[in-house]
Amino acid sequence: MNCFCCELCFYNMYIFENPVLQRELLVNLRTNRAIFLLAAYQILLAIIVVAAWPSDERLDLSTSPPSATNLVNLFFLGQYVIASLMAPSFAAGAIAGEKERKTYEMLLASPLRPGAIIAGKMIASLTHIGMLIIGSLPIIVLCLPLGGFSLYEVLAAYAGLIISVILFGAIAVFCSSYFPNTSNALVVSYVAILPLVIGACLVWVFLADEGNLRLNLATIVFPAFGLTGVILMCAFSAQRLLYPPDMGSEGKEVFDLEEESKNAVGLVIQPDQFPDRLFAPPKKESLMADGANPVYDKELHSEIFSQGTLMLRLVIQISIVLAIPMMAVFLFFMPEHAPWFGVYVIVFNMLVGPTFLASSITSERERQTLDLLLTTPLSPVQILWGKFLVRFRISLVLTCFLLWPLLLGAGFNPDLYSNWLSMLLMLLIVLSVCVVNCVIGLVCSLFSRKTSVALLLTYSTLLILYVVPPALAILTRMLNFTNQTYAVIDLCGILSPFSALFALPLDQSVIEDNVMRNAGNMVIVTLYFVVSALIILIASGAMILNLRSRRGLSEG
Template sequence: MYLFENPVLQRELLVNLRTKRAFVLLAVYQLLLATVVVAAWPNDQRLDLTTNPPSATKLVNLFFLGQYVIASLMAPSFAAGTIAGEKERRTYEMLLASPMRPGAIVLGKIVASLTHIGMLIIGSLPIIVLCLPLGGVSVYEVLAAYLGLIISVVLFGAIGVLCSSYFPRTSSALVVSYLAILPLVIGACVFWASLATEGDLRLKLSVIVLPAFGLAAVLLMGANAAGRMLYPPDVGSEGKEVIDLERETNEAVGLVIQPDQFPDRLFAPPRKDEMMADGANPVYDKELHSEIFSQGTLMLRLVIQISILLAIPMMGVFLFFQQQHAPWFAVYVIVFNMLVGPSFLAGSITSERERQTLDLLLTTPLSPMQILWGKFVVRFRISLVLTSFLLWPLVLGAGLNTHFWSNWPSVLGMFLIVGMVCLVNCVIALACSLFSSKTSIALLTTYAVLLLLYVVPPALSTLARTLEMSPETVVMADWTGVASPFSALFSLPLNEQIAPENPEVNVGNVPAVLGYFAFSTLLLAAATAAMFLRLKIRQGLSEG
């Protein structure tokens, strides 16, 4: 019953692999990898295959790094909804009452969620086989890389399933999964790139150390998730967990959120003990006091603790020891907001549809602007406060490190870029929620749009320079960076006190920074207008 006769596994495989999304995703995945190979294919007319051509080695490294990043982004999206999805579909109670062992349920969920990604990884083998005749890497290194990739995906899937067992919503489980996986992905990429010239050492670590670590971690997380299903918490009607906020606060390990104290009350308001004032926005009041915190504070506590834990070493490295790389700390803050901010806004409208209360909301005398404003302000406030916690290290670094004193305009530019990112992320998430039918679809759509806007332009620029393309192509790739805050951050000028050995950083590219703010302003105006028209027309919004 654990594997071959597992009804959970059979059902999940039939449902997941027969959807149109499975075929579309496989095609897109192959196209992305093929595009990377074609773009990085060596331009040398003659290669000496008796040695290791650097162009061929660079091609293989780009292929594996690209595949690793794509797979690590996809694994949590499949696994984070395995158990939380049962709670959202109100079938979790039936699953607990089934005669299946909890270990069999967890194993079936993990295998089913990762089977599709396994097919994608196996499907990429013909592409890498085309690269082997070029040299630069041995067959054993390729096999070790695929072994490390598969183990990493299984590990990330187990993290997603573990988070899914603790949270009642897929969005919360997905955000915590990404935050837990983020340092692992960064460490793996640094490991692969730093040991590029040490093929034997990289091979041994990938074959011996990584499998042992991954297997132990997967077993521990699987046992924890199975134990939680064996002794589940109190379950109310329709399989929803009954959460006592006072008991959760008393039993919390580490950070404790106290709504009656500052700064906790900024994002976790105290319990309401008075009537709503006349003329107040009921949507705002409802979102602030019941919607956000009705499922407990576990997600907020984990988000704050994990983010601060990662921010402390980054502050020491990028703001004191290697201040010429100071924009990388702002990159971390933006990545944090990309993961956390949309999780609050992506369910703002779709949750009404899922609870079948959207028709009631649309028939109220509230104007579209009141509905959007009430939904947006509360959730944007939480996202902004959580992100501002990570900006304090930047304030401390700029204040204590005298090298930043003469670069205060660039430091101010970092704060402005982070603020614009918070606003853009939340508006895009709200728009995706308005145009989607489910919260999970809205959240994944938001992530896809943000990756397209933020990551693709600097990736194109870096690829054009790495492959030594024509100057015209490099300039065109650089101008796509007006959509990306990452490109804007690295376009801020820094004087010789911070970057004495890099004259390009000293000059910067102020027009690119201004172009980013102009593009973001137009994007905000277009998204707001589209949402307003959607709510005003109200066609296709009814859940009926």
């Protein structure tokens, strides 16, 4: 009887009578975004199924039709990637959002246990994604009559998907408890989740012919490790709430950079040494020079590092640890796949770069200092240039940490240094991506009201520009479209640096047949640089005109 009462009290406290869970569910599921996202998710998956639907007039259902198998694999991989990218965006603001809204101290003072708070936040954050996943079941049921897969494989795939979403949500909540704002928590979550997503997709693809092994991994091995990770992440997050850090005015955490450096594990940022001083300037010991840009000086010394260096240290360490094995594989053992290393560097900058720029103007709105900034005698160019230069500098330096393996590969691998022009163009493509990403982040920050909205808008824009063109190219080749369709889709690749990377020319001694279909297409590479320059010019002009007109900028 006592055990039953204890279990009932547990469920009441953590689920049924959890005020945090009830409040978060009502707020999240009643918004217009929830309805729009559910509709967009279903439409996107339906488009994938319709586009990849087998065109064969007859299918031999006694065997496993390759077209039906490709359809199901594409459906699950597409859903897995989409849901994995969405999970951190919902959960990264669970605790950090309370800090930004200045309600963190009220949450800590409530009679709820830390475990109940974390459980309520996690369940509420992931319920919406769970609805999206369950809503996709009718679409996959339409594919069952085609054959090529069993009901057990479908259930195993959905079990792995649900466990993955829960694990990624737990990682995001864990990061949210350690960072003072949502953008930092979101970036670290993405950097930590990215290798897990890539590894899971590779295992699913390469074990396609090993049905039993893939089923056992998806139903036994992965849930065991995934749920263990969830429990550990939630326990650490609850421990953080039970023993919170020192709080200053308005509920903000108190950071001492010197004390943080002493207690740091692994990398320590030292502003007085190279290369740390490139992105972490030392303390000011003199007055600002005459004629200097005050926006640049303020952003450089107080804005980025006022919330500690934990995010930067984690991003640098995780990215370098991942870059070393990728350098060995793509630049030495498999040089014909060298562009894939450039893909990794670009994806890293896509995740990290916009974080600094997306908050450049919205942070002024949120602090209600935008009107004061606009009434200064500074010109729009000075304001934009000061904010852009500091944040772009940090993004560029962090990305350059990953470019030294490319220089090593080009210098020590004979197969690559004979292709020095392509290596140089690959480097220029990465640098142009750094500029374009930061410019788009600054534009979204100028035309958005909140940092979270600006960050999601930036990520959405970059996904449309960078990922959609090569994804369409892959899809058209899987569906065996005409050569004219190939040409049109390949021309759309001028928007994407990924398409430009795989269009770089390589010697026949390096490249193998059909490794890169567009290798040597310098038209795509040249047009990509032209389009990137146009994007920068148009975006810069729009920002300058908007600041001069002051339209929609006043907070009064």
